[in-house]
Amino acid sequence: MQTRPTLTLAPVVALAAAGALAGCGAASGLEHPADMPHVSNAGTDWRDEVIYQIMVDRFENGDPNNDLNVAPSIPGRYHGGDWQGIIDRLDYLEALGVTALWISPVVKNTEEDAGFASYHGYWTQDFLRPNPHFGDLYKLRELTTAAHARGMKVILDVVTNHVGQLFYYDINGNGQPDDWLSGGGLSHTCVQICFNPGRASECTPDELTYCNLGKDYLERIIEWDPEYDPRGVQGWTSLGFSGPATVRFTDWPASNRVPPPRPPAWFGWPDDKPWFDDPSWYNRKGRVYVWWHERDYSREFVRDQETTGDFPGGLKDLDTSNPDTAEALTRAFEYWIEVADFDGFRVDTVKHIDRPEIEPNLRGFWGLFTARMRAKAASLGKENFFLFGEAFDGNDELIGAYTKGGVDAQGAFGRFDSVFYFSQKYRVIDNVFKFGAPTKNMECLYNSRVGRNPTDAWCQGNGYPAGPTHGGTPHAASADGGIGLAPQQVLVNFLDNHDLPRFLFEHADDATLRAALFYLFTWDGIPCVYYGTEQAFAGGVDPANREDMWRGNPARGYAPWDTGNPHFNLVKDLIAVRKARPALRRGTVEVKWATEQPGARRDAGIFAFERVAADDKVLVVLNTAAQDSESCAPVADGGACMISTFAPGTVLRDLAPGSDGATFTVGAAGAVTVMVPAQSARILAPM
Amino acid sequence: MYARPSSVATLALALVASSAHAQPGDDAEPPGAETPAPASAEDLARLQAELAAQAERLAALERAAAEPEAAAPAPEPEPGAVVADPEAGFRFGSYGRVIAGTDLRGGRPEPVAVVARGPRVVERSYLELEFAYALRAPGGALLRTVVTTAFGDTLFHETGEFDAQPALRNFYAEAVLGGGATRLWAGSRMYRGDDIYLFDYWPLDDQNTLGLGASARRGAVEVAAHAGANRLLDEFQFQERDVAAPELGATTVVQLNRQRMVASASATYFVDAGSADLNAKVKLHAELHGLPSGTRLRGDATPEALPRDWGTTLGAQLGLWGLAPSRTGYRRHANLFARWSRGLAAFDELAPPAGFDTSLRTYPRASEIVLGAGANWDDRWGHVLVGGYARRFVDADPNVRDPDDGWEYAVDVRPMARVGGGLFAGVDLAYQVRFPRGLMPSTQLAADPSVVSIAPMLAYSPLGPSGYDRPQLRLVYRAARLGDGALALYAEDDPRRAHAWVHFLGAQAEWWFNSSSYR
Secondary structure (H helix, E strand, O other): OOOHHHHHHHHHHHHHHHHHHHHHOHHHOOOOHHOOOOOOOOOOHHHHOOOEOOOHHHHOOOOOOHHHHHHHHHOOOOOOOOHHHHHHHHHHHHHHHHHHOOOOOOOEEEOOOEEEEEEOOEEEEEEEOOOOOOOEEEEEEHHHHHHOOOOOOOEEEEOEEEOOOOOOEEOOOOOOOOOOOOOOOOOOOHHHHOOOOOHHHHHHHHHHHHHHHOOHHHOOOOOOEEOOOOOOOEEEOOOOEEEEEEEEEOEEEHHOEOOOOOOOOOOOOOOOOOOOOOHHEEEOOEOOOOOOOOOOHHHHHHHHHHOOEOOOOOOOOOOOOOOOHHHHHHHHHHHHHHOOOOOOEEOOOOHHOOOOOOOOOOOOHHHHHHHHHHHHHOOOOOOOEEEEEOOOOOOHHHHHHHOOOOEOOOEEOOOEEEEOOOHHHHHHHHHHHHHOOOOOHHHHHHHHHHHOOOOHHHHOOOOOOOOOOOOOOOOOOHHOOOOOOOOOOOOEEEEOOOOOHHHOOOOHHHHHHHHHHHHHHHHOEEEEEOOHHHHHHOOOOOOOOOHHHHHHHHHOOOOOOOOOOOOHHHHHHHHHHHHHHHHHHEEEEEEEEOOOOOOOOOOOOOEEEEEEOOEEEEEEEEEEEOOOOEEEEOOOOOOOEOOOOOOOOOOOOOOOOOOOOOOOEHHHHHOOOEEOOEEEEEEEOOO | OOOOHHHHHHHHHHHHHHHHEEOOEEEOOOOOOOOOOOOOOHHHHHHHHHHHHHHHHHHHHHHHHHHHHOOOOOOOOOOOOOOOOOOOOEEEEEEEEEEEEEOOOOOOOOOOEEEEEEOOOOOEEEEEEEEEEEEEEEOEEEEEEEEEEOOOOOOOOHOOOOOOOEEEEEEEEEEEEEHOOEEEEEEEEEEOOOOHHHHEEEOEEEEEEEEEEEEEEEEEEEEEEEEEEEEOOOOOOOOEEEEEEEOOOOEEEEEEEOOOEEEEEEEEEEOOOOOOOOEEEEEEEEEEEEOEEEEEEEEOOOEEEEEOEEEEEEEEEEEEOOOOOHHHHOOOOOEEEEEEEEEHHHHOOOOOOOOOOOOOOOOOEEEEEEEEEEEEEOOOOOOEEEEEEEEEEOOOOOOOOEEEEEEEEEEEEEEEEEEEOOEEEEEEEEEEEEEEEEOOOOOOOOOOEEEEEEEEEEOOOOOOOOOOOOOOOEEEEEEEEHHHHHHHHOOOHHHHHHHEEEEEEEEEEEEOOOOOOOO
16 A cells, blocks of 8 residues: 555656756746857957958858748748858858958848848848847857857847838728829829919929929829828828828738837836837838939938938838937847847948938937947947948948037037948949049048048049048047047948949959959958858849859859859958058058049059058059059159158068069159059068 | 255255366365355255256256257358457447536637647547447458547537538558457557546657558567558648649649658567556557658749658656456556657657758757656545656757757646545646747747646546546636746737636536547
């Protein structure tokens, strides 16, 4: 009888013990990613970094289990890349020599829109949860931790301007999203105001221009993405107008086109406050149409559109002037710093929020956001948190305004540490390297940036502002989460990116690319390489420029992850030279030669500059032309040659990758004549 | 009161004694034989009546022997003809459970589980109807066909839909040879051993395949083996697509056709000491799972190669039973299970695997460990059912921190006291918990989903005293408390997420008889 209880209860006791043991590994005992240590980045100088831009979905598929809805043959769909894939390829990236990874957005997106998928990550649906196509929080943290272990930084691409296509404007009130409204016509402001004899006086000149120029495209009204209406998208039927159009969020769970869910309890968002599922958090004015300061539009009208209009594709514009909206966005991205230990943010569409070029002392959203990000980083012990914005515009003053601080009643405030240098992309990378414009453009743009030689007639005549176009003082010290460097010193240089055709797609060959790469890695600022450049990818406009890295480059005969091809080696060697020479990273810039004349001549395509650091000095002589040129004026122009600051008799040796090892002896007064083969460069330093 | 036995009585007693103890050539005093006690008048009368009756039967036999032509000739079996016997013929069996009640919020009652196998105190209605027919072949082999149809919980009186979709859970033929010592079968079969009743869970050997098998018992050892396959209508194993027909139009072809092969073998050693003593068995079990390679097409028609995969299982069971004389009707047992699987075998064969490594394989990274126990103890006061298991699952994906991975366990005990007649009163107490090694997708926090439940009940089980006697009618109230982690498993917009307490009040009925799967 004594054994009976043993027979029945022994398993229970054993199981309870097993359960208790299992409980030792309980999930609640897991260290949350937000609680893991953060790297400090103390001592970091962002000028030392080489950024490598990764579109996560296209880089490497490291975990097939998150291949949800992949269609690898369709450029506009998910292909399967993920954060595990990046982890798996850190060896490759380390071999290339890049030091900072810029990864595409990580937040949960609407799944698809008009047949396209959100593989790029820019269609936010939920600001607080990771995109399951790429992994989970632990995987993201594993990525940053693994990168940090190799001395690499990780920059997150964030979007605060808009969300995905979460709602439509129910213009005709039928409760369904119409692609083409019956009886569609001009934008309602045009019909109701400008072309209405009784109210025409209310129509501004810009609106009248808009209505007159836009007759063709305004003929069609799409409730997903109606064109901009300064008074807000209006409800309308063939019988007339009915006031502001009703906003209807879609409820399509299968494609994750549902209203953003309320935040989890730990976020601490008050229950009585609205959230991103509230229409009042959006500007609701319709789609930006006028992108550039074109024709007869006033600057204000264009900027009104850009800053309050929806982003094309029905991406709904958030009203960041709403304090609640701004607070929610700010707290959301503070969270991402904490949970994933990012080292910086690349911020999308910054020119679509605030107008610092018009209102420099209005703190606006960016004044708040950038300060809070730095403070958050500092609170986590992170120094040198790098914030650079994407202002997709060739207007150097406009994009530079986002790097300048301001002063308001609360005191001084900052903005971005840097911007993606689009003005350089258009005026130098394309105009000079691809189209043979004079290299004087490079000098002018630099002078504008720092405010040097403001009276240069050639520069003025070619539309370069006197400057300084970009911020000249640091926004915050390193210990305060800033980078301790002036924006002028850390602009992010690039040849191409995910929004532009790849450099090699048009008007360029390998030689052109070679010359541009020399510039990228020797010029002042932070070089940024778009993934696949080192594999000679040559895709056209989006989405063709978002190739699958793991497929290699069959057109060139490059196997996947080939580290032996000439393109890879050129990038790798240039990075190595940059790392080896402090002057190339942190040195001051003195332009020593630039051509003002296009076409064939002795110095065609020559652009020479010295970079001087405390204990290093390098002379770079670029030749952007398709001919061998040298750093001297044509004889007909006097034949003067470049004057360097090196002492006479100094022998300069070419350190450039692939160089013939040529040496050049500095002559009297520092004169030096340097012949550079076509579309190449010499990186000269004393022997 | 004592009278000397008559000669007739003495003869009768001698016959009884002889028939009970005497053996040919054995003239020794039978063990335990005693000197007849003096008989009473009543005894004598009874013995005389019995003797008279025997004399009548003897006379009848003698008459029959004297008139052989009047007796029916015994039939001579035709070569190849079958002979019906008690084991042969039609047999109808069934397992069923039906649940009726409310969640006390006006809704349909729902089971609550955060583990792979939750307590069954509230589970969906289910019905099996089994039809078997057995034939005895010359030479003694018994041939039995078994068809079991099963219905889910789409009950007409619940949905109003005049519709049901039965599944064929068994569809096989079996040959029983050597008086049951050897069995051969082929067909579609749920093929399994012992369960943990309180979880409706067969933790060691629960296979569902189309195949064949054999078992043989020699002395105390029984060995069994089976091999089978399935091809689930899942994109992992099966895919059809339309292609251009040779002449015109479209024709449908099978693009992906992967059968999962499952082979199992077991050996059981029995220690059979009789019903009043402790009996035991030790069972060793092994499985081999295999899945061939194949190619399926994604939505964009690009091919995706699925590589060959396989898996293994090793398991063991210790079973104890007995300690209850058969006349009591008590059924006392305890089973301990242990099972370790790797690769494909870590996934139920009726579900496609998930959580692959980078080459879309599960072997060898995926693994499952199960430790389980089930027991029942019947006694005069009632009975107590006990169940519990612990399970650790790790998939093959490269994620170290993964909510799919981790331990879980569940325990359940159901003591029932006999109130009188066939009525029992008791309670079902259960606890289940998971320890996922990752974050909850909805909250982005780590949590251990858990549920504790208490279910007082009355059970009417008139056919016997055992916890395993059926049919059984139950009146049950179940209150389950879901922890925050359990609530977080629901989708954000799932109304259930608002209810930490989940109730059930209602009636249940459960039966099994003549079932090949439930005894």
